[in-house]
Amino acid sequence: MNTKIGVYICHCGGNISDYVDVEKVKQAVEHEEGVMVAKTTIFACGDANQQEMVDDIQKNKLDSVVVASCSPKLHLATFQAVAERAGLNKYNYVHANIREQVSWAHSDNKPGATDKAIKIVRSAIARVRVAEPLESFSINAKKAVAVIGGGIAGMKAAIELSSMGCPVTLIEREHFVGGHTAQWDFLFTSNETGKELVTRLYNEVAARENIKLYTGAEIMSQTGSIGDFRLKIKITPRYIKEKCHKGNLQKAIEACPVDVPDEFNFGITQRKAIFHNFPSEYPQIPVIDIKNCTRCGKCEAICESIDFSQKEETLEIHVGSVLVAVGFDPYTPAEGEFGYGQLENVITLPQFKRIIDLNDRSLVYKGKKIRDIAYVYCVGSRQPEGDNKYCSRYCCTSVIHAAIQVKKKFSHINNYHFTRGIRTYGKQELLYNDSLKAGDIYLQSYEDDPPVVFSENGKTKVKINDILTGKKEMSVEADLVVLVTGMVPRENKALNTLLKIPRGRDNFYNEIHMKLRPVETVIDGITICGACQGPKNITESANSALSAATKSYSYISRGELSLEPVIAKIDEEKCTWCGLCAEVCPYNAIQKGKSGTKEIAVINDPVCKGCGMCLPVCPYDAIELNSYTNREIENMIDALAG
Amino acid sequence: MPGISIKSARILVFSTEKISDPAIDMAGLLKLHYPPTVYTITVPCSSSIKPKWILRAYEKGFDGVFIAADGSDCPYGETCTEKTGKLVQRTHEIMKEKNIEPARLKMAAICSVCSESFVKQMKNFNEYLLKNIS
Numbered sequence: 001m002n003t004k005i006g007v008y009i010c011h012c013g014g015n016i017s018d019y020v021d022v023e024k025v026k027q028a029v030e031h032e033e034g035v036m037v038a039k040t041t042i043f044a045c046g047d048a049n050q051q052e053m054v055d056d057i058q059k060n061k062l063d064s065v066v067v068a069s070c071s072p073k074l075h076l077a078t079f080q081a082v083a084e085r086a087g088l089n090k091y092n093y094v095h096a097n098i099r100e101q102v103s104w105a106h107s108d109n110k111p112g113a114t115d116k117a118i119k120i121v122r123s124a125i126a127r128v129r130v131a132e133p134l135e136s137f138s139i140n141a142k143k144a145v146a147v148i149g150g151g152i153a154g155m156k157a158a159i160e161l162s163s164m165g166c167p168v169t170l171i172e173r174e175h176f177v178g179g180h181t182a183q184w185d186f187l188f189t190s191n192e193t194g195k196e197l198v199t200r201l202y203n204e205v206a207a208r209e210n211i212k213l214y215t216g217a218e219i220m221s222q223t224g225s226i227g228d229f230r231l232k233i234k235i236t237p238r239y240i241k242e243k244c245h246k247g248n249l250q251k252a253i254e255a256c257p258v259d260v261p262d263e264f265n266f267g268i269t270q271r272k273a274i275f276h277n278f279p280s281e282y283p284q285i286p287v288i289d290i291k292n293c294t295r296c297g298k299c300e301a302i303c304e305s306i307d308f309s310q311k312e313e314t315l316e317i318h319v320g321s322v323l324v325a326v327g328f329d330p331y332t333p334a335e336g337e338f339g340y341g342q343l344e345n346v347i348t349l350p351q352f353k354r355i356i357d358l359n360d361r362s363l364v365y366k367g368k369k370i371r372d373i374a375y376v377y378c379v380g381s382r383q384p385e386g387d388n389k390y391c392s393r394y395c396c397t398s399v400i401h402a403a404i405q406v407k408k409k410f411s412h413i414n415n416y417h418f419t420r421g422i423r424t425y426g427k428q429e430l431l432y433n434d435s436l437k438a439g440d441i442y443l444q445s446y447e448d449d450p451p452v453v454f455s456e457n458g459k460t461k462v463k464i465n466d467i468l469t470g471k472k473e474m475s476v477e478a479d480l481v482v483l484v485t486g487m488v489p490r491e492n493k494a495l496n497t498l499l500k501i502p503r504g505r506d507n508f509y510n511e512i513h514m515k516l517r518p519v520e521t522v523i524d525g526i527t528i529c530g531a532c533q534g535p536k537n538i539t540e541s542a543n544s545a546l547s548a549a550t551k552s553y554s555y556i557s558r559g560e561l562s563l564e565p566v567i568a569k570i571d572e573e574k575c576t577w578c579g580l581c582a583e584v585c586p587y588n589a590i591q592k593g594k595s596g597t598k599e600i601a602v603i604n605d606p607v608c609k610g611c612g613m614c615l616p617v618c619p620y621d622a623i624e625l626n627s628y629t630n631r632e633i634e635n636m637i638d639a640l641a642g
Numbered sequence: 643m644p645g646i647s648i649k650s651a652r653i654l655v656f657s658t659e660k661i662s663d664p665a666i667d668m669a670g671l672l673k674l675h676y677p678p679t680v681y682t683i684t685v686p687c688s689s690s691i692k693p694k695w696i697l698r699a700y701e702k703g704f705d706g707v708f709i710a711a712d713g714s715d716c717p718y719g720e721t722c723t724e725k726t727g728k729l730v731q732r733t734h735e736i737m738k739e740k741n742i743e744p745a746r747l748k749m750a751a752i753c754s755v756c757s758e759s760f761v762k763q764m765k766n767f768n769e770y771l772l773k774n775i776s
Contacts, residue, residue, distance in 0.1 A: 071663075073663070073664065073667060097667070099670070100666070100671060101666060101670055101682060102670075102678075103670075104671060105669060105670035105673075105674070105675060105676065105678075106675060106678040107673055107675070108675045109678055112650075112678030115678065116678045116679070116681070119681065120681065123683075500661075500753060500754045500755060501755075502664055502665075502668050502755045503755060504672075505672055510668070522660075522664040522667075566686065584721075584725060586718060586719040586721060610686055611686055611687040611689070611690060611719075612685065612689070613687060613690060613718065613721075613722070613725055615691075615692055616691060616692045616693060616732075621694070625686070625690065628685060630692070630694075630695075633695050634698055636683055637654065637683070637698050637699050637702055637704075638698075640654065640681040640683070640704075641652070641654075641702035641703045641704055642702075
C-alpha cells in the first residue's frame with residue numbers, strides 16, 4: 001500500500017484550466033488518504049516542472065505519483081520517466097486524463113467538467129494507492145520497415161532508413177514513383193525541376209541493396225503490432241517485360257487506339273492505354289492500363305515485350321514498423337465553383353503548371369493565345385463551410401512561383417492575383433517580392449465577399465470588391481482563370497480501414513502531438529509523414545520524412561522492444577486447474593503445472609501478451625492482470641461512483 | 643451555462659487502451675460533447691472485463707455500464723468479439739438473477755476513429771437510462 005502520494009494537476013496552459021477549476025480539484029483531493037503533496041502546475045510537462053516533481057519525490061520520500069493532465073498517449077511515458085529519475089518504479093505512477101476526456105469533451109459544461117475531473121483524480125489516487133512496482137521485459141522486434149507511398153516523403157524516408165542499416169520495403173500504389181512532385185517543372189527555391197528531384201531520389205533508392213521497391217502495389221491486410229507487423233501486398237503487373245525493346249515499344253504505344261484523359265496532366269491531354277508519363281520516368285518501363293485496354297492486340301503484334309500472361313502477385317512481408325507517406329490530392333472544384341467546368345478557360349493551379357510545362361514558345365490553351373491571367377486564391381481552402389476550413393499553406397507560394405515562371409518563359413503576360421491575403425511565409429516572401437517587382441497586380445477580398453468569375457459577351461471576367469482600395473469594384477478580362485486549389489487527403493479508403501490511423505477534423509492523418517510527437521500515431525509502431533498528415537511543401541515533407549524514418553527506426557533498432565510487464569498472474573491457492581483459461585488464451589501462454597502436488601495453471605511470462613482474455617473465464621477468480629488487478633479496478637470504480 | 647441543469651445518468655465505460663481510448667480522446671479533441679457523468683476505465687482488451695467489476699459498478703451507484711469493445715480491430719486476435727459477447731451474456735444472466743435490468747449493460751464496437759459513434763452511443767444510452775432507470 002502506497003501512503004506517500006504526490007498529486008499534480010496541470011493547467012495545460014489554459015487547455016484544462018479554461019474549463020476545469022484546477023484549484024478546486026486540488027482542494028478536493030489534497031486530503032485524500034495517502035496524499036502527501038498536492039499541487040497545480042501550468043505545464044506539468046515543462047522541464048522545470050518535471051524537475052520540481054523529482055525534487056518533491058526525493059525530498060518527501062514519496063512512494064507514488066499521479067499527474068492529471070492530457071491523454072496518457074501523449075505524456076504517460078514522460079511522467080513515468082520523471083518517476084524513474086526520482087528513483088521510483090515507473091508502475092507506481094498513474095496518469096489521469098483530464099484534458100481529452102474532461103476539459104475538451106465538456107467545454108460546454110464547466111461545473112460538470114470540474115466535478116468529473118475531481119472524480120477522475122480521486123480514482124487515480126485510489127489506483128496508485130494499491131499499485132505495485134513491476135519490472136519490464138523484452139520481445140524480439142523485426143528490424144525492417146515498410147514505407148507506404150513512393151513520393152518524395154516516402155523515398156526520402158526509405159533512403160534515410162537504408163542509411164541507418166535498416167531493410168526497407170517501399171510500396172507505391174501507382175506504377176511510377178515520385179507522386180505529384182514528378183508533375184512539377186521548376187521548383188522554388190532550388191530551381192531544380194520536380195522530375196530531376198524524383199530522378200535523383202529514385203536513382204538513390206535503386207542503388208540501395210536494402211530497399212526493395214514495389215510499384216503497382218497495395219496493402220491487402222495487416223496483422224500484428226509494433227515490432228511484429230505482417231503485411232500482405234497485392235502487386236499488379238505492368239504487362240510489359242522487364243527487358244524490353246524500347247523502339248518497338250514506342251511504336252506499340254503509338255499504335256494503341258485507346259485515348260483516355262491523362263492523369264499526369266490533370267486531364268488536359270489524352271494518353272494511350274500503354275503509357276509512361278514522361279520520357280525516362282521511373283521505373284523506366286511503361287505500363288498497360290488494363291482497365292482501359294480493349295485487348296485489340298495491335299501492340300502485341302508490333303512489340304514482343306507486351307506480355308498479357310503476367311499475373312497479379314501476392315506477397316507477405318514481416319516488419320517491425322510501418323511508415324505511412326501516402327501524400328495528398330489537389331482539391332477538385334465543384335461544378336460551377338468560380339466557373340469551373342462551365343467556362344472552358346477556367347482551370348486549376350495544377351493544370352496551369354502542366355500547361356506551362358507543356359507549352360514551348362507561346363502560351364496557348366485550347367487553341368487560344370494567353371496574355372491576361374487571373375488567379376483566384378483559396379479555392380478549396382479556408383472555406384467558411386464544409387470540411388476544408390484549413391489553409392493549404394503551399395498554394396500562395398506555388399501560384400506566385402508559377403506566375404513568375406510563366407512571365408519568364410512567355411512574353412506579354414499580365415498576372416492579376418485575386419487573393420484573401422498572402423501567406424508566403426519564411427524565405428518564400430522573397431518570391432512575393434519578386435512578383436511585385438515584376439509588376440503583378442494584387443487585389444484582395446474577405447471570405448464573405450469572394451471574387452466572382454463570369455462570362456460577358458463571350459469574354460471571361462473576374463470581378464472583386466478590392467479591400468486594398470476601399471472596396472472599389474475592379475474587374476479583369478482574363479484569357480485564363482487559374483483557381484488556386486489547395487490540398488485534400490488522398491483517397492485511401494482501403495488503407496484507412498486497414499491501419500485505422502485516426503484522422504483530424506481536416507480528414508488528414510493525425511499525429512499524437514503537433515509539436516512534441518509530430519510523426520507518431522496512436523497506433524504503436526506506425527508513423528506518418530509528408531502531406532498525408534496535413535498540407536506541406538516539398539521541403540517540409542522531406543523534413544517530416546526524416547523525422548518519421550528516425551522514429552520508426554528507433555522502435556526497432558535494437559532488435560528488441562522493452563515491453564510492459566502487464567501479464568497475467570495465477571493465485572496458486574485459488575487455482576484448481578480447470579483449464580478454461582488455457583482454452584481461451586490466444587497465445588498458448590498458459591499450461592498445466594504443479595505447485596507441490598497440486599495441479600495449477602502456469603503462465604509462460606514471455607509469451608503472455610497481457611490481453612486479459614483469461615480473466616473473466618476463471619470460475620474461482622484465480623487470475624489477475626498486473627496493473628489491472630481487482631483491487632485497482634474496484635478502487636477506481638468506488639472512487640468514480642463516490 | 644448550457645448543459646448544467648440537465649440531469650445525466652452515471653455511466654461507467656470500460657474502454658480499451660489501443661482501440662477505443664483513441665476514439666474517446668479524439669471526441670474530446672473534436673469538442674464532440676457528451677454527458678460529463680460518463681467515466682472511463684481503461685483495460686487492455688474488452689474480453690478482459692470481469693463480470694464482478696460490472697456488478698460492482700451498479701452496486702456503487704452507476705446507472706449504466708458501457709463496454710466500448712475492440713470488435714474485429716482487437717490487436718489480440720479475432721476471437722475478442724466472441725469472447726466479449728460471452729462475458730456480456732454471462733453478466734446479463736447474473737444481472738437478471740439480481741433483479742438488475744440487463745439493458746443497463748450495453749456493448750458496442752468502438753474503433754480507434756469512431757469518435758462520433760462513441761458520442762452517439764453515450765447520448766442514446768444516457769437518454770435511455772434517464773427514461774427507464776434513474
